[in-house]
Amino acid sequence: MNIKEVSERLDIPKETLRYWENSGLIPEVPRNASGYRNYTENEIKWALFIKAMRNAGMSVESLIDFVGLYREHSDSRDAQKSLVKEQYDILLAKRNELDKTLNYLSYKLDHFEDHVMPFLDEEEYYELKKKKMLDEDE
Secondary structure: OOHHHHHHHHOOOHHHHHHHHHHOOOOOOOEOOOOOEOOOHHHHHHHHHHHHHHHOOOOHHHHHHHHHHHHHOOOOHHHHHHHHHHHHHHHHHHHHHHHHHHHHHHHHHHOHHHHOOOOOOHHHHHHHHHHHHHHHHO
16 A cells, blocks of 8 residues: 555555654555555554554654564563553543533533623613713712
8 A cells, every 4th residue: 555545544644654654653664666655554553553642642752662662572561561551541631631621611501691691782781871971970
């Protein structure tokens, strides 16, 4: 699959895919005889993972660390899991804050009329203005 097809399928800009490859976040993409990238399912799965983690707020630097641990082939599964769990916890905390904010705004919308002074009709406005002007003259 070429870069344009992957970009459209995953909704990731082509420039971002190139950047991720150049940064080592996704494995080097094989090239066809003409030198164009030819993505396999392996690179596509990595791109999906990187996209999900970036959407979760994980920094490129942390992702580079994660990929580095993966490529070491050492017993790094615990460290990898820890990085993912840390990002999960951060995202969960953000979601909880968003839920609180949404509940507050929902309450405000449900009780909007109670909290906002109704507009005066034109006649009431001029009556108040006239009275205020008389009070100032005294």
